[in-house]
Amino acid sequence: xxxxxxxxxxxxxxxxxxxxxxxxxxxxxxxxxxxxxxxxxxxxxxxxxxxxxxxxxxxxxxxxxxxxxxxxxxxxxxxxxxxxxxxxxxxxxxxxxxxxxxxxxxxxxxxxxxxxxxxxxxxxxxxxxxxxxxxxxxxxxxxxxxxxxxxxxxxxxxxxxxxxxxxxxxxxxxxxxxxxxxxxxxxxxxxxxxxxxxxxxxxxxxxxxxxxxxxxxxxxxxxxxxxxxxxxxxxxxxxxxxxxxxxxxxxxxxxxxxxxxxxxxxxxxxxxxxxxxxxxxxxxxxxxxxxxxxxxxxxxxxxxxxxxxxxxxxxxxxxxxxxxxxxxxxxxxxxxxxxxxxxxxxxxxxxxxxxxxxxxxxxxxxxxxxxxxxxxxxxxxxxxxxxxxxxxxxxxxxxxxxxxxxxxxxxxxxxxxxxxxxxxxxxxxxxxxxxxxxxxxxxxxxxxxxxxxxxxxxxxxxxxxxxxxxxxxxxxxxxxxxxxxxxxxxxxxxxxxxxxxxxxxxxxxxxxxxxxxxxxxxxxxxxxxxxxxxxxxxxxxxxxxxxxxxxxxxxxxxxxxxxxxxxxxxxxxxxxxxxxxxxxxxxxxxxxxxxxxxxxxxxxxxxxxxxxxxxxxxxxxxxxxxxxxxxxxxxxxxxxxxxxxxxxxxxxxxxxxxxxxxxxxxxxxxxxxxxxxxxxxxxx
Numbered sequence: 124x125x126x127x128x129x130x131x132x133x134x135x136x137x138x139x140x141x142x143x144x145x146x147x148x149x150x151x152x153x154x155x156x157x158x159x160x161x162x163x164x165x166x167x168x169x170x171x172x173x174x175x176x177x178x179x180x181x182x183x184x185x186x187x188x189x190x191x192x193x194x195x196x197x198x199x200x201x202x203x204x205x206x207x208x209x210x211x212x213x214x215x216x217x218x219x220x221x222x223x224x225x226x227x228x229x230x231x232x233x234x235x236x237x238x239x240x241x242x243x244x245x246x247x248x249x250x251x252x253x254x255x256x257x258x259x260x261x262x263x264x265x266x267x268x269x270x271x272x273x274x275x276x277x278x279x280x281x282x283x284x285x286x287x288x289x290x291x292x293x294x295x296x297x298x299x300x301x302x303x304x305x306x307x308x309x310x311x312x313x314x315x316x317x318x319x320x321x322x323x324x325x326x327x328x329x330x331x332x333x334x335x336x337x338x339x340x341x342x343x344x345x346x347x348x349x350x351x352x353x354x355x356x357x358x359x360x361x362x363x364x365x366x367x368x369x370x371x372x373x374x375x376x377x378x379x380x381x382x383x384x385x386x387x388x389x390x391x392x393x394x395x396x397x398x399x400x401x402x403x404x405x406x407x408x409x410x411x412x413x414x415x416x417x418x419x420x421x422x423x424x425x426x427x428x429x430x431x432x433x434x435x436x437x438x439x440x441x442x443x444x445x446x447x448x449x450x451x452x453x454x455x456x457x458x459x460x461x462x463x464x465x466x467x468x469x470x471x472x473x474x475x476x477x478x479x480x481x482x483x484x485x486x487x488x489x490x491x492x493x494x495x496x497x498x499x500x501x502x503x504x505x506x507x508x509x510x511x512x513x514x515x516x517x518x519x520x521x522x523x524x525x526x527x528x529x530x531x532x533x534x535x536x537x538x539x540x541x542x543x544x545x546x547x548x549x550x551x552x553x554x555x556x557x558x559x560x561x562x563x564x565x566x567x568x569x570x571x572x573x574x575x576x577x578x579x580x581x582x583x584x585x586x587x588x589x590x591x592x593x594x595x596x597x598x599x600x601x602x603x604x605x606x607x608x609x610x611x612x613x614x615x616x617x618x619x620x621x622x623x624x625x626x627x628x629x630x631x632x633x634x635x636x637x638x639x640x641x642x643x644x645x646x647x648x649x650x651x652x653x654x655x656x657x658x659x660x661x662x663x664x665x666x667x668x669x670x671x672x673x674x675x676x677x678x679x680x681x682x683x684x685x686x687x688x689x690x691x692x693x694x695x696x697x698x699x700x701x702x703x704x705x706x707x708x709x710x711x712x713x714x715x716x717x718x719x720x721x722x723x724x725x726x727x728x729x730x731x732x733x734x735x736x737x738x739x740x741x742x743x744x745x746x747x748x749x750x751x752x753x754x755x756x757x758x759x760x761x762x763x764x765x766x767x768x769x770x771x772x773x774x775x776x777x778x779x780x781x782x783x784x785x786x787x788x789x790x791x792x793x794x795x796x797x798x799x800x801x802x803x804x805x806x807x
C-alpha cells in the first residue's frame with residue numbers, strides 16, 4: 124500500500140509478523156512496524172492524511188491502529204473472524220474490514236472512537252472491500268458465493284448484490300484519470316412518470332448503555348435506543364430482539380421479544396425503539412444484533428450490547444445444634460460475597476438479634492426442658508455494581524442440659540404375631556415411661572398394627588401420660604382385623620414435644636388368608652329353553668368384604684345347552700382370586716326337565732260307583748306338582764281345594780256325595796301363566 128502522497132510503500136510480511144516501510148524515492152527500508160507474536164498481520168490501509176495505518180490481525184480477529192510517525196500501536200479494535208482486506212473512506216471517517224471466515228458481517232469502524240459502529244451482513248468468505256472516490260459507496264466481494272455487495276455508506280444499508288462469479292476478489296482503491304480526455308459519449312435519460320421507489324428502512328445508530336444485575340431486567344436509564352423509519356413500504360416493519368434482550372416502544376414498560384411498526388401509506392415515521400437486557404441474560408458482556416425487516420426492503424441489523432453483573436453468592440449454612448452452657452462455635456460464611464448482614468429471631472439462645480460479618484462464638488443458653496430453635500437469616504450486602512445476592516436461612520438449636528431434658532424410656536421387646544385375615548391377633552406388650560416431660564408420649568405403631576393401653580380398646584395411636592413424670596405403663600400391640608394378608612414389621616415410634624424419639628422394633632408378623640367358599644346356585648330349565656343366568660353364593664367374607672373386593676370374579680359355566688336332553692348337568696365355579704382369601708369353589712346342578720304337557724280338563728264326570736268315570740281326572744296335571752285346585756258351588760262356597768292333584772276329586776264334600784249340578788273350578792298351575800277357570804258338571 125502506498126501513502127497518499129506516494130512517498131512511502133508499506134509491505135506486509137505475514138510470516139515475519141511485521142510491516143516494512145520503504146522510501147519510494149530511494150528504495151531504502153526506512154522503518155519496520157512490529158506486531159504481537161502470532162497475531163498474523165494480513166492487509167494494511169493508510170488514512171487520507173497519511174498519519175494512521177490500519178492493519179488486519181487475522182489470528183486475533185482485530186484491526187491494529189498504528190501511528191505512522193513512530194509506528195506505535197495506539198489502539199486495537201475487535202472485528203469479525205479472520206479479518207482480511209481493509210479499506211479507508213476518502214474522508215478518513217470509516218474503515219471497512221472484510222472478515223474472511225466464520226462471520227457473515229462486514230465490520231465498519233468509526234475512526235473517531237476506534238469502535239465498530241456497524242456490522243453489515245454480506246455473507247461468508249469476504250475477500251475484498253473498496254470504497255468509491257466520492258465515498259458514497261462501498262463494494263465487498265464474497266469469494267465462495269461469487270457476489271459483489273454494494274453498500275450505501277451514508278446509511279450502511281445494502282443497495283444491491285451483483286452476481287460476478289465464484290472466486291471474485293478486490294484490492295486497492297478507485298483512482299481518477301491521468302488527465303487524458305477521450306471522445307464524448309452521447310446517451311439519453313428517460314424520466315418515467317409515477318416511478319415506484321423501492322421499499323426502504325432507515326435506522327439511526329444505537330445510543331445509550333445497558334448495565335444490570337443478573338436475574339433482573341435492566342431499567343431506565345440503563346437502556347439503549349435507536350430510531351427506525353420506513354418509506355415506500357409494501358408491508359409493516361418487524362423488529363426482533365436477539366437472545367437475552369427485549370424491545371419496547373416505551374422506556375418504562377411493555378418489553379417483548381418482537382414488535383411490529385404499522386406502515387400507513389407506505390410510510391413509518393421516525394419511531395424510537397428501546398432495548399433492555401432480559402431478566403434471564405447471563406452474567407458477562409453481551410453483544411448481538413436486532414433484526415429489522417420489511418418485505419422488499421434490505422434487512423438492517425443494529426448492534427446492541429449490555430454488561431450483566433454477577434450477583435454475590437452466599438453458600439448455604441447447615442443447621443447448628445449446641446447444648447445449654449456450651450461454647451457455640453459460631454458460623455463462618457463462605458461464597459463470593461464480601462459483606463453479610465444477619466438477624467436472629469430468638470436472642471434468648473445467647474446470640475445477638477443482629478450482626479454484620481461472621482457469627483462469632485457465643486455461650487448457648489437454654490434453661491428450659493425443650494430444645495429452642497432460632498432462625499438466622501443472612502443477607503449478602505450489594506457488591507460494587509449494586510447487585511444483592513439471595514439471603515440464606517438456617518437454624519441454631521440449643522438443647523437443654525442433660526439433667527433437665529425430656530426423656531422417653533421403653534423396656535421389653537414385642538413378640539412376633541400371627542393371625543388370619545379378618546381376625547385381630549392376640550396382643551404382645553412392652554412398657555413406656557417418661558421423665559421431665561412437657562407433654563404425653565404418643566405411641567405410633569407401624570402399618571398393619573393397632574395399640575391399646577388396656578388390651579380392650581385398640582386404635583391407630585395412643586397417648587401415654589401427660590407433662591411431668593410418666594410412670595411405667597404397659598402398651599399392648601396387635602395385628603388389626605382389617606390388616607390385609609402379608610408380612611408386617613417396623614418401628615413403633617414413641618414421640619413427645621422436646622424429647623428425642625424412641626423406636627421399639629416390632630418383629631416380623633404375618634396375616635394369613637381367610638377361607639371363602641363360593642357355591643354355584645342350583646338352577647333348572649326345560650328342554651329347548653336358554654340356560655338361566657348362573658349365580659353363586661358366598662360364605663366366609665369378613666371386614667364387610669363382598670364380591671367387589673375379589674381380585675378377579677368367579678366364572679360360572681355349565682355343559683348344558685339349549686338342546687341338551689332331560690337330565691342333570693354340573694355348574695362349575697372357576698377363575699375367582701383374592702390376596703386375602705383361600706377360595707374353595709363348590710359346583711351346583713342345572714336340572715333340565717321335559718316340556719310340561721298341556722292339561723286337559725273334562726267338564727263332566729259320573730261318580731255313580733260303576734267304576735267308570737267316577738272321578739274328575741285332569742290329564743297331565745301331574746306335570747305341575749305345585750299347582751292349586753279349587754272348586755266352588757253356584758253360591759261361591761268352596762267345596763274342594765288341594766295343593767297338587769295327587770288324588771282326583773270324587774264329587775264329595777265333607778264325605779257326602781254332592782248332588783247332580785254344575786260346579787265351578789279355578790286351577791293355578793304355578794307356571795307363571797294366568798289361572799285356568801271353568802265349570803264341571805256332576806251327572807249321576
